[in-house]
Amino acid sequence: MITGWSRRRLASAARSWLSLSVLLTLVVVIASILDSKSITLIVTSFLIYTSMVVAYQMFMGNSGVVSFGQVAFFGIGAYSAALLNIPPEIKEVALPSLPTILRQTQTGALLAIVIATAFSGVVALLIGTVISRMREDAMGIATFALLVIVYTIIHNWGEVTRGGLGLYDIPKVMTPVYALIGLIIIAGVALLYKASPIGLRIQGAREDALAAQSLGSHLVPVRLFCFVLSAMVMGAGGGMWAHSIRAFGPASFFFRDTFNMIAMMVIGGQASVTGAIAGSVVVAVVSELMRFPEKGMVIGTIQIPKIYGAVQLSVALLILVTLILRPSGIMGSKELEFPFSQCIRNLNKRIRK
Amino acid sequence: MTAELFFQQLINAISLGSLYALLAVGLAIVYGVLKVLNFAHGDLVAVTGYIMWLLWMKGEIPFPVAIVAGIVGATGVSILTELVAFRPLRKATYAVMLISSFAISIIIQNLIRLLIDPRPQGMRIPPVFDKVISIGSFRIGSLAIITLVISLTAMALLLYFLLRTRWGMALRAAAVDFEVARLVGVPANRIISLAFAVSGLLAGIGGALWVIRTGGIAPTMGLYPIIKAFVGNVIGGLGSLVGAVVGGLILGFFDIFLKAFLPSGARPFVEAFTLTAVVIILYFRPQGIMLKR
Numbered sequence: 001m002i003t004g005w006s007r008r009r010l011a012s013a014a015r016s017w018l019s020l021s022v023l024l025t026l027v028v029v030i031a032s033i034l035d036s037k038s039i040t041l042i043v044t045s046f047l048i049y050t051s052m053v054v055a056y057q058m059f060m061g062n063s064g065v066v067s068f069g070q071v072a073f074f075g076i077g078a079y080s081a082a083l084l085n086i087p088p089e090i091k092e093v094a095l096p097s098l099p100t101i102l103r104q105t106q107t108g109a110l111l112a113i114v115i116a117t118a119f120s121g122v123v124a125l126l127i128g129t130v131i132s133r134m135r136e137d138a139m140g141i142a143t144f145a146l147l148v149i150v151y152t153i154i155h156n157w158g159e160v161t162r163g164g165l166g167l168y169d170i171p172k173v174m175t176p177v178y179a180l181i182g183l184i185i186i187a188g189v190a191l192l193y194k195a196s197p198i199g200l201r202i203q204g205a206r207e208d209a210l211a212a213q214s215l216g217s218h219l220v221p222v223r224l225f226c227f228v229l230s231a232m233v234m235g236a237g238g239g240m241w242a243h244s245i246r247a248f249g250p251a252s253f254f255f256r257d258t259f260n261m262i263a264m265m266v267i268g269g270q271a272s273v274t275g276a277i278a279g280s281v282v283v284a285v286v287s288e289l290m291r292f293p294e295k296g297m298v299i300g301t302i303q304i305p306k307i308y309g310a311v312q313l314s315v316a317l318l319i320l321v322t323l324i325l326r327p328s329g330i331m332g333s334k335e336l337e338f339p340f341s342q343c344i345r346n347l348n349k350r351i352r353k
Numbered sequence: 354m355t356a357e358l359f360f361q362q363l364i365n366a367i368s369l370g371s372l373y374a375l376l377a378v379g380l381a382i383v384y385g386v387l388k389v390l391n392f393a394h395g396d397l398v399a400v401t402g403y404i405m406w407l408l409w410m411k412g413e414i415p416f417p418v419a420i421v422a423g424i425v426g427a428t429g430v431s432i433l434t435e436l437v438a439f440r441p442l443r444k445a446t447y448a449v450m451l452i453s454s455f456a457i458s459i460i461i462q463n464l465i466r467l468l469i470d471p472r473p474q475g476m477r478i479p480p481v482f483d484k485v486i487s488i489g490s491f492r493i494g495s496l497a498i499i500t501l502v503i504s505l506t507a508m509a510l511l512l513y514f515l516l517r518t519r520w521g522m523a524l525r526a527a528a529v530d531f532e533v534a535r536l537v538g539v540p541a542n543r544i545i546s547l548a549f550a551v552s553g554l555l556a557g558i559g560g561a562l563w564v565i566r567t568g569g570i571a572p573t574m575g576l577y578p579i580i581k582a583f584v585g586n587v588i589g590g591l592g593s594l595v596g597a598v599v600g601g602l603i604l605g606f607f608d609i610f611l612k613a614f615l616p617s618g619a620r621p622f623v624e625a626f627t628l629t630a631v632v633i634i635l636y637f638r639p640q641g642i643m644l645k646r
Contacts, residue, residue, distance in 0.1 A: 066448045068455075130632050134639040137447055138591055141390065141583045142635065145628045148580055156621035255576065259459055266452055308471040309463030309572075316463070319456040324441045327449050 004197035013195040016335035020274060021184045023336070028176045040176055044244050047179035050280045051186040052237035053264045057276035058190050059230035060265060062199055063223060064206030065136055068258055069143030072150035073120045073231040075253030077238025079154060079161055081116035082170045085109055085243070090169045097159040109173045113239035120235025124228045132223035136209070147258065154250040166249025174244035182240050186233055190273045191335070193229060202226050203271075256312075260287075263315045267322050269329030274336040279329065283315055290314045357491055362613050368497040370605020371504035372562050376578050377585030377597035378508065379555035384592055385528030386548045389447055392454040393434050395579025396461040397427040397553055401560030402570040403469050406476055416479050423564075424557030430461070431553025432546055440542070458575065465572045473571035482565050500562050507558050508598070511551070515594075524548060528592075584631055590641025599643060604631075 024047070031043040056070045083091075083098070084107045091103045107115065131142045154161050161167070193199045201222045204212040213219055242248065260283065268279020296306035322329060376394070383391045401423035408419035438457040442450055484495040515521040526534040527544045535541050556578075563578055564570060585604055589596025607627040612620060619626075634642070 064448060066451045127632070130636045130639075134635060135591065137388075137390065137451075138587045138635075138639070138641070140448075140451060141587045142632065144580065145584055145631060149625045149628045149632075152622060152625040255573070259455070262452065262455065307467060309466040312459050313463040313467070316456040316459040320438065320453060320460075323445070323449055323453050323456075327442075327445060 006195065006200075009195035009200075012335070012337065013191040015337045015340060016274065017184075017188050017191050018340060019336045019338040020187050020277065022338070024180055024183060024187075024277075028180045031176055043176045044174055044179045045241075046280070046284055047176065047183045048174065048237060048240045048244055049284075050277055051179075051183040051240070052234055053261050053276045053280045054183070054186050054190050054273055055230050055233035055237055056261045057265050057270060057273060058193060058233060059226055060262075061270040061272065061276070062194060062202045062206065063226050065223075066140040066262075067143040068140060068262075069146035070230060070234050071253050071258045071261065072147045073124060073234035074238040074241070074257065075150055075154055075250070076123055077113075077116040077120050077235030078242040078248065078253070079167070079238075080119045080235075081109075081112040081239030082167045082242040082248075083160070084112035084115055086167065086170055094162060094168065095160070109171060109243050113236055113243070116239035116242075117232050117236040120238070121228050121232040124231030125224075128224045128227040128231075132220050132227060147254070151250060151254050154253065161250070164249060164251075166247055168247035170242050170246060170248075172244065172246055174240055179240065179244065182236070186236065187273055187277070189229075189233060190276075193226075194273065198222060198225055259312070260315070263319050265329070266319050267329055269331030269333070271328065271333035272331040272335055274334070275329050275331030278331055282330070283318075286314055286318065287311045361491065361493055362609055364493055364501070365497050366606045366609035367602065368501040368504075368605070369609055370602035371508075372500050372559055372566075372601075373581045373585050373604045374598040374601030375504045375507060375555055375559040375562075376582040377589070377601040378511065378594055379552040379559065380582045381586055381592070381594050381597040382524070382548050382555075383552045384586065385594070386524065386531060386545055387439060387450065388592075389439075389450040389454065390583060390586065390591075391434070391552070392451065392579065393438070393458040393461060393575075394552065394556055394582055395575030395577075396458050397431055397556035397575070398560035398563050398578040399465060399570065399572065399575045400430045400461065401427045401557045402476070402564040402574060403465055405561065405564060406474060406570050407469065410474075410476060420561045423561055424554060427557030427560055428550055428553035431549045431556065434461075435546055435549040439545070458579075462572045462575070471572065473569060473574075475569050476564060478565055478568050496566060500566070503558065503562060507555065511555070514551070520544075520547060524551075584628065586641075588631055588634060588641060590644030593641070593643045596641055596643035600641070607631075 028043060028047075031039050052074055055073075056067075059065070059070060060067050083095075083102060084105065086094075087106055088104050091098060095103065127146055131139055131146075134142055155163055157163065194203070201212065201217045202225075204215070204217060205219055205222065209219060264279035264283045265276055266279070267282055268277065269275025290311045293304065293307040294310040297304050376398075380390060380394050383389070383394075404423040404426040405419045408414040408422055409416055412419075414422075434454075434457050438453045439450060442453055445453075482496045482499065485492050486495055486498065487493075513521075515525055523534065523539045523544055524547060526537075527539055527541075527548075531541070534544070559578070567574075581601070581604055585600035586597050587600070588603055589598070589600030604627065607630055608623060611623050611626050615623065615626070
């Protein structure tokens with residue numbers, strides 16, 4: 001599909017992509033200068049988590065359909081990548097009933113993430129053929145059912161996932177630089193998709209489904225494509241995440257993360273990739289700050305009691321305030337664009353003088 | 354499976370299905386007037402549960418009183434939810450309202466954590482509810498009968514309210530066409546509050562039965578009731594009250610009969626099987642079974 005691409009949109013997407021890449025690279029550079037172990041960890045997990053929020057945004061922002069199910073693909077991606085790359089001697093002990101081929105192979109992180117991405121895509125294609133045919137308001141519920149289905153399977157399929165015990169000893173290879181590369185690629189895919197003809201079709205359907213259909217845009221394949229693409233990117237994010245954390249269990253892929261990611265998107269601006277990134281910064285900062293009252297603190301001689309649920313309460317209130325005051329989020333549908341070409345032009349002028 | 358066993362399971366299925374139907378109908382009533390699925394509906398079950406727990410386990414207040422207080426509490430919280438999360442967003446889109454109700458759900462869960470207790474708790478259930486009634490070789494739990502009777506009574510009263518009273522009529526009119534209903538004199542805000550009150554009342558009744566069935570409470574306990582209510586509505590067809598009842602009953606059948614027929618190794622996956630079956634139904638009828646295309 002070469003036809004239908006808009007040069008203006010492509011150029012604008014490329015500018016946003018460059019701008020975001022520069023900003024994110026700056027973050028990583030600063031982190032590497034500070035060179036502290038905890039900051040490195042925080043930056044890595046922030047970058048990986050943000051790439052999943054971008055993946056979530058690709059579906060929810062472009063289609064306008066509320067999904068409660070994308071986190072399921074985070075789980076599928078993380079488990080499949082981990083199973084492919086846990087050292088065979090660990091699998092021999094922890095997962096003796098795994099098929100022999102899977103038990104004895106260790107693919108390396110990159111291949112594991114690629115396979116996890118593809119596998120998420122296959123699952124999404126299966127479930128998406130049903131979901132994309134449904135009415136808009138029913139779709140959100142169906143994705144919620146998907147979340148519960150995947151969680152139930154992961155939680156109970158002891159032979160493969162070790163159930164509630166979780167997997168361990170996944171090689172921890174993700175560094176801030178790898179995570180940065182991952183996020184930049186993912187942001188590029190998201191921006192390209194947003195500017196592409198098929199992406200514009202689903203944005204048209206978001207604004208007015210009936211009008212989009214009357215102009216000859218078929219809703220079902222367009223939605224299916226969006227769902228599968230988002231799921232694949234989510235799976236890739238899950239694969240990266242698995243390689244940034246030594247051990248994890250099924251609880252990481254359920255309600256709490258769904259809530260966090262939805263909060264990040266809604267607050268930042270669902271229709272924008274920059275918004276997804278901005279939202280994850282805001283929510284991450286608020287969560288870190290509110291973690292102190294949740295643990296209980298001592299100010300001088302006064303012992304402040306633990307405020308249970310302070311993190312989630314403040315994030316939920318933030319969602320409500322955003323929805324009431326600025327329903328399209330911080331960024332709306334705008335993207336960050338540094339005026340690069342203008343800078344270059346000005347620079348040229350100065351040189352000529 | 355013998356005929357008797359089958360019949361017993363059938364009664365269990367109808368009983369559980371009627372409980373799901375009760376929760377689904379409450380959701381459908383709000384959907385009727387506001388055209389949004391209220392995510393916080395499940396947390397009303399938790400509100401009921403925690404009020405019952407506080408009064409009965411901590412306060413030593415008789416069980417029936419605790420139940421009534423729980424139901425009243427759920428109704429109150431439901432009306433309050435509307436004031437906080439939906440009234441400021443009257444003109445908003447479906448997606449915005451759905452997310453707002455999702456945020457309210459999280460707020461209720463965390464207020465329970467903060468104000469009452471962060472950990473799951475057990476609930477002592479009076480022995481009336483786990484008697485086994487046997488007629489000849491036919492045995493059935495008293496809870497199944499009680500659930501069935503209470504759910505059917507509640508739904509009959511709801512039907513009477515909707516068909517025979519002035520306010521019920523106004524509610525139905527608002528569900529058909531909100532704007533026209535307003536034009537002929539139905540007060541908008543009051544009718545929406547009423548819908549939330551009725552919905553909360555049903556969630557409270559369903560919630561009490563749910564807590565008695567599970568015998569425990571937790572801040573996030575609303576998750577499974579809301580899934581059942583959501584999915585019940587989607588199977589039946591969004592916006593149809595009859596559809597919600599049928600959807601709830603179908604879910605009850607799936608749950609009981611899958612548990613009875615599946616080999617024991619597959620039993621933990623019942624939830625996944627039920628929902629997969631639902632997805633298959635929806636492939637053939639994406640609009641739900643009770644609605645026309």
